[in-house]
Structure formats: C-alpha cells, structure tokens
Amino acid sequence: MDANDETCDQQLPLPPKPVLPDIAAARSRGPADVVEAHWQSLRLSWQWSQAVHQIRSPGRPYPGIVPLLEAAAAQPRLRRLYPFTSHFALLFSSSTSYPWTVQAGSIEPLHNGRFRVRRHRPFAxxxxxxxxxxxxxxxxxxxxxGPEPIITTSADRHV
Structure with a gap:
C-alpha cells in the first residue's frame, strides 16, 4: 500500500443528519402546518444532501436546489403551497398528499447553474x-x- 492509498481511504466526517419537523404531528394540526413543516423539511434535507455532496465529490457542481428553495420560500404565494421535489425539480401543490394538485409549473436547476421553468398544463x-x-x-x-387555491389533505378529498 502506498501513501496515496491511505489518503483515499480516509474520509472526512459527514455532517449530522438534520432533525426534521414531525410531519405526522403537523397533519394533526391541519394543512397549513403540514405545508410549513414540509417547507422546513425540504430545506433541511437538501442542505444536508448538498453538504454531503461537497464532502464526497469536492469540485463537482451540485444542482441549485438549495438556493431555489430559499427563493421560492421567500414568496408568500408559493409559501402557501405544498412544495415537493422530483428529480431535483421543485413543484407546488394545493394538496398536501398524493395525488398532487400541481399549481403553476416546475423549476428545474440545471448543472450549468441555470434554471428551467416548465408550465404544468399544457406541459411546456x-x-x-x-x-x-x-x-x-x-x-x-x-x-x-383570482382566489388563492384552497389547500387540501387526502382526508379532505373524495377519491
């Protein structure tokens, strides 16, 4: 074993996993609390993922999901909606559980640092x-x- 093998085997410690809000407790308080708890949960989870990525893959870019979440959370009209991510894209729903009722569109952070916005219906x-x-x-x-969408939970909808 040479000196290079030793340095490759040594890994920097990962940051501790964040303590996420209790979504079940938020559900018992109502849809507004679920929305707020999920905004916090997404922000903390993606910040942790980005920190881990920077340790494991230094110098490799990480999609801009963290600044995207921060920018979206700063907007009151979006902050009222339930945020969720899929393949790094950020979407907004007026339902706090699946099946989602997507409002507006989605934002996808690109590897070149830019952001792509898509309309949901019609998809473009x-x-x-x-x-x-x-x-x-x-x-x-x-x-x-017009009026803001009414936030619903799965119990509010008749499926």
Missing part, C-alpha cells in the same frame, strides 16, 4: 433563466389569478 418549457429568483418570478406568473 416556458423559459431558462440565470437565477433562482428569476425562475421563481416566472412560476409566480403561471399561478392562477
């Missing part, structure tokens, strides 16, 4: 922008006008 790419804030602005334009 509506733009690619340089910052998370610009992407959030495009999604805000896609939200329905």
């Amino acid at each position: 790419v509506i733009g690619e922008v340089a910052t998370a804030e610009e992407a959030v602005d495009l999604v805000l334009e896609l939200l329905p006008t």
